[in-house]
Amino acid sequence: MLRGLIDLFALALCLGSFALIANGKARSGANPPHEAPPAQTRVMLIGDSLSVGAFGEAVQQHLASRFGPQNVMAFASCGSSPENWLADQPSFYTPCGYREVTPDRPPIYRDFNNGHKPRRTLTPKVEGLVRRYRPSVVVVQQGTNWMDRNLTDTEIANFTDRFIRAARAPGVRQIIWIEPPDSSALRKRQDRIHRLIQAAARRDNFEVIDSRELTHYVPGKTGGDGIHYNNDSSRAWAAKLNPLLDIRLRGRLATTR
Numbered sequence: 001m002l003r004g005l006i007d008l009f010a011l012a013l014c015l016g017s018f019a020l021i022a023n024g025k026a027r028s029g030a031n032p033p034h035e036a037p038p039a040q041t042r043v044m045l046i047g048d049s050l051s052v053g054a055f056g057e058a059v060q061q062h063l064a065s066r067f068g069p070q071n072v073m074a075f076a077s078c079g080s081s082p083e084n085w086l087a088d089q090p091s092f093y094t095p096c097g098y099r100e101v102t103p104d105r106p107p108i109y110r111d112f113n114n115g116h117k118p119r120r121t122l123t124p125k126v127e128g129l130v131r132r133y134r135p136s137v138v139v140v141q142q143g144t145n146w147m148d149r150n151l152t153d154t155e156i157a158n159f160t161d162r163f164i165r166a167a168r169a170p171g172v173r174q175i176i177w178i179e180p181p182d183s184s185a186l187r188k189r190q191d192r193i194h195r196l197i198q199a200a201a202r203r204d205n206f207e208v209i210d211s212r213e214l215t216h217y218v219p220g221k222t223g224g225d226g227i228h229y230n231n232d233s234s235r236a237w238a239a240k241l242n243p244l245l246d247i248r249l250r251g252r253l254a255t256t257r
Helices: 002-027 054-067 126-133 153-167 187-204 231-248
Strands: 043-047 072-077 098-102 105-110 137-141 174-178 207-209
Touching: 043 054, 043 126, 054 072, 054 098, 054 137, 054 231, 072 126, 126 153, 137 153, 153 187, 174 231, 187 207, 207 231
Parallel strands: 043 072, 043 137, 137 174, 174 207
Antiparallel strands: 072 098, 098 105
């Protein structure tokens, strides 16, 4: 009798151990049957005239190579500042160039052609863009046109905070602000704009890349007006900046495609 009870107890222990081992293997399997795949990273670029040209094109193509062209959207409006993209601000028609690249529409590119100004184009609003395209990352290239506008620090801070709130729609997990490059024409004013953007980054919890550390404007070589970069200089700027974007997006690159 006692021997039979011992044998039954030993059998129960063996069966329990086998169940625990089998359960552990199921939990540690490489492809759990009910685990959802990671969401794709979708990146939206919003810029000014510097992104209408070769710089914006190079950054957009770089992001497309990392995340797939179906997951990258780019919008750039010459002469624009963050407030021009806000829904509660007056409509802004760019008089000097526009670029738009999305996965669902043919690309739009309007710039000076044989010295003639491009057709005036309505700048879209950021609220509508994030609602339509549902990005998970927003890359902002803005601030250049604040350098020669008569705005107070308080006004710029307010516009920045509102723009970030509008861009940080549900699903947006990261915002990266590309600060303006070096400008020989506005060198005395650029420090102020960079200081205000960096203060907003600390306040509103977004990342910044200071493009002055990657560029140096040489009139007649880098460009002609002390602000805008020619094609070669724009691509050189992008070549230095794109690896910095990769570093900030490193955790998302593994979930692409």
